[in-house]
Structure formats: C-alpha cells, structure tokens
Amino acid sequence: MNPFNHKQTLIIGGGLSGLLAAWHLHRAGRRVTVWEAAETPGGWAQTLAWPGPNGESGWLERGPQALRLGDDSALGRICTALDLDLRRPGPRGPRWLGKAGRRHPSPATLDGLFRVPGMRLAEKLRLLVEPFAPGAPVEENLRTFFARRLGEGFAREALPALVGGLLAAPPERMDVGALPRLQGLEARGGLVCGGLRMGPEHTCLPRGGTGALAQALAASLPAIECGRRALALEALPEGRWRVHGEDRSADFDTVVLALSPAAGTGLLGEAAPQAAHELAAIPGLDLRVWHSRHRMVPGWERGLGLLLHPPEGRGLLGAVSLAADDPRGVPGLLQLRTYLGGAYPVEAELETWPGVLAELSHWLPELGEALQVREEACPSAFPLLEPGHRARVAHINEGLPPGLHWLGAARFGPGVGDIAEGIEAWARSLQG
Numbered sequence: 185m186n187p188f189n190h191k192q193t194l195i196i197g198g199g200l201s202g203l204l205a206a207w208h209l210h211r212a213g214r215r216v217t218v219w220e221a222a223e224t225p226g227g228w229a230q231t232l233a234w235p236g237p238n239g240e241s242g243w244l245e246r247g248p249q250a251l252r253l254g255d256d257s258a259l260g261r262i263c264t265a266l267d268l269d270l271r272r273p274g275p276r277g278p279r280w281l282g283k284a285g286r287r288h289p290s291p292a293t294l295d296g297l298f299r300v301p302g303m304r305l306a307e308k309l310r311l312l313v314e315p316f317a318p319g320a321p322v323e324e325n326l327r328t329f330f331a332r333r334l335g336e337g338f339a340r341e342a343l344p345a346l347v348g349g350l351l352a353a354p355p356e357r358m359d360v361g362a363l364p365r366l367q368g369l370e371a372r373g374g375l376v377c378g379g380l381r382m383g384p385e386h387t388c389l390p391r392g393g394t395g396a397l398a399q400a401l402a403a404s405l406p407a408i409e410c411g412r413r414a415l416a417l418e419a420l421p422e423g424r425w426r427v428h429g430e431d432r433s434a435d436f437d438t439v440v441l442a443l444s445p446a447a448g449t450g451l452l453g454e455a456a457p458q459a460a461h462e463l464a465a466i467p468g469l470d471l472r473v474w475h476s477r478h479r480m481v482p483g484w485e486r487g488l489g490l491l492l493h494p495p496e497g498r499g500l501l502g503a504v505s506l507a508a509d510d511p512r513g514v515p516g517l518l519q520l521r522t523y524l525g526g527a528y529p530v531e532a533e534l535e536t537w538p539g540v541l542a543e544l545s546h547w548l549p550e551l552g553e554a555l556q557v558r559e560e561a562c563p564s565a566f567p568l569l570e571p572g573h574r575a576r577v578a579h580i581n582e583g584l585p586p587g588l589h590w591l592g593a594a595r596f597g598p599g600v601g602d603i604a605e606g607i608e609a610w611a612r613s614l615q616g
Contacts, residue, residue: 191437199227202442203401208611221413231393236514243512258608269391277486283493291342307337326355349491349502352526359573459583468564499530567594
C-alpha cells in the first residue's frame with residue numbers, strides 16, 4: 185500500500201478544481217480535507233435559484249451553461265462515477281456572428297464558415313486544405329495557430345469573435361495551450377482528421393443544472409469545511425506544512441492550492457517566492473454578465489447564440505439563451521445571458537442595463553423589453569493565458585517546494601473538460 189495514503193492532505197479552495205482534486209485523492213484512499221472560504225462549495229460552478237416574475241421556479245448558471253463531454257473523456261468518467269443524470273439537449277436554434285453592422289450565420293457552422301463577411305474567395309478555398317497544414321512551432325498564440333491551419337482570412341475575419349466569446353480575450357493574446365483540445369487534434373492530424381480520430385464532444389446538462397456536478401463532488405467527500413479561509417503557509421520539519429486560518433491552524437503532509445492566481449500568490453509569497461512571482465504575472469479577466477427574461481420570440485424556441493466581432497460590440501462579447509424546454513427557465517419566457525468585458529473595454533453607455541439592451545436590440549431587433557434583469561459581476565472569471573504560458577506553468581511547478589501543489593483553470597485551461605483532464609492526469613501522477 186502506498187504510504188502516502190495515510191498522510192493528511194489539505195485542498196485550499198472548494199471550487200470545481202479543488203473538489204475534483206479532492207475527489208480523485210479520496211477515491212485513491214488518501215485522507216483529504218477541503219477548506220473553502222465561501223459558505224458554499226463550487227466556486228463559479230453553481231446553479232442559483234432565480235424565481236420568475238410571478239414567483240415561478242427558475243434558475244441561472246453562475247458559471248458554464250452546460251458540460252461538454254467526449255466519448256472517452258475525464259469529465260465523462262467523472263459524471264458516470266457520480267451517477268449524474270445527464271440530459272442531451274435537442275437541436276439548437278439560430279447561431280449568429282455580428283459583423284459589419286448586421287448578423288450572419290455563425291462561423292462555428294459549416295454553412296457560416298464559408299459565408300463569413302470579409303473573407304475573399306481564395307481565403308474560403310484555403311479552408312479546404314486544413315488537413316495538409318504544417319506542424320506546430322514550439323510557442324504559438326491562438327491567432328497564429330488558426331492562421332496556419334485555416335488561413336489568414338479566417339484568423340482575421342472569424343476568429344476574434346469566436347475566441348472573444350469563448351475566452352473573453354483577443355486570439356493573439358492567448359497561448360494555444362488555453363484550448364488544450366487543439367493540441368490533441370493537431371497531434372492526431374489536424375482539426376478535421378484529428379476530430380474524426382478523437383471523436384465528437386456532446387453538450388449535456390445534468391439534472392439540477394451544471395452546479396449539480398459540484399454538489400455531487402462535495403457530497404462524496406468526507407471533510408469539507410466551508411467558511412474557512414487559509415491565510416498563511418509555514419514550512420515545518422520533514423517537509424510538512426502548517427496552514428494558518430482565521431480562527432485556527434493545522435498541520436498537513438501535503439497542501440494543494442486550488443485557487444486563482446491572485447489568491448495563490450498571496451499564500452505562496454514566503455513559502456515559494458519564485459512560484460509566487462510567476463503566478464502573480466497571470467492576469468485575471470473580469471467579466472460582467474446580465475441575465476434577463478423576455479417574451480419568447482417565434483423561431484427562438486431552441487435557443488439562440490450571438491457572437492460579436494470586436495470591437496463592434498463596444499465591449500459586449502455575445503449572448504446565449506436557454507431553449508424553451510430547458511428546466512432552468514420559466515415556461516413561455518426567453519432567458520438570455522449577455523457577456524461583457526474581459527480583455528475588452530466596455531463603453532460607458534453599456535454600464536447599465538438600458539445601454540446593454542439598446543446594443544442587443546441592434547443585433548437582435550426581435551428582442552422585446554426585459555421582464556426581469558439580474559446582473560452578476562464575475563471578477564477574475566477567466567485567466568488570461570498569454571503566449572509563453574506553458575513555460576510559465578513549468579516555472580511555477582519547478583518553484584514549488586515538496587508537499588505543495590497548484591491546480592486550477594490557470595494551469596489546465598478554463599474549460600470544465602480541460603480542468604477535469606488536467607486534474608485526472610495530475611492525480612494519476614501521484615500514484616507512482
């Protein structure tokens with residue numbers, strides 16, 4: 185038996201990363217405690233009650249709207265082990281790209297890909313030779329990656345809206361490692377051939393919303409202490425660590441920081457100054473999200489998606505709605521989620537809901553007045569994984585003393601699936 189199984193491990197941070205790490209270690213037979221500063225575990229992965237205008241049952245997602253699972257993915261294995269009741273949504277409603285003052289079919293669809301405004305005929309034909317694109321250099325940003333694989337026209341005219349809507353930043357400011365699946369696709373022959381070999385991903389919704397994943401993880405763990413904030417780390421003899429909290433201190437053999445870069449920097453300052461310095465250099469992007477409910481628009485019953493080509497949205501990145509039969513929504517109403525900010529400046533007119541609605545109405549003229557509105561500020565919702573990020577992550581890990589680990593979206597990528605894959609591999613590495 186691995187002697188490490190008898191040692192005490194503390195996970196600092198009860199968000200999704202911390203819960204996943206604790207779940208893997210607990211299943212391996214290790215003694216794990218989780219400290220979470222908030223009163224509820226889950227971090228961004230929470231489904232919050234939001235009653236309808238007449239008190240009807242309704243919910244909103246603080247984090248991701250749904251989960252994307254591959255046929256053989258870490259996230260899929262976790263959902264199966266937790267026995268989550270997953271619902272596969274039906275066909276999607278319209279998806280648009282807002283560009284050149286009007287909306288067009290989304291470039292995320294095959295039809296829209298060849299109809300992106302601004303792309304010349306030769307640039308559209310260039311898309312067809314993607315399987316023959318050359319291999320990757322050592323360091324690459326997302327714009328360079330897609331220009332190499334799909335051509336300059338796609339990188340110029342379509343990619344900014346896709347990356348802005350997904351990662352809230354310009355593609356040239358994001359390391360290709362921000363989307364780890366891209367590297368897996370390229371290793372298997374490219375976006376098209378690699379996709380065929382890796383298999384598709386499916387969008388799923390757990391019963392109870394995406395927050396049900398965090399709830400199920402938390403319920404499977406024996407020791408989660410909410411409302412407990414770690415304030416400092418103290419190195420002890422024989423590689424152990426004393427963690428000082430607001431009201432007590434405790435000793436552990438291993439400490440795992442499942443925190444944002446900003447929070448992790450504060451704890452690592454004296455214990456691992458080199459790692460703290462590198463961690464502090466990872467910016468966090470603040471996102472503003474407006475949730476709104478409107479009368480249903482005919483044709484939008486399957487939901488809608490809108491991505492805006494920067495800077496035409498003036499800081500508004502996009503919007504997505506729930507399908508009419510989504511159990512989180514209020515029957516008969518359209519529930520919309522609108523994103524602003526990130527690495528893009530938000531113009532003053534969009535600081536309040538009337539300004540946001542006016543901008544939305546330019547792109548979605550069918551949209552009526554809101555019956556309900558709720559704003560959610562999301563500070564440091566996304567890590568900005570800049571070019572050279574993989575080298576930075578390596579330096580952080582090299583600078584951590586024995587018994588200290590660091591996990592999270594800033595290490596593995598912001599997607600739930602990316603985090604699940606990274607933490608599964610990390611937990612497997614400890615088994616040796």
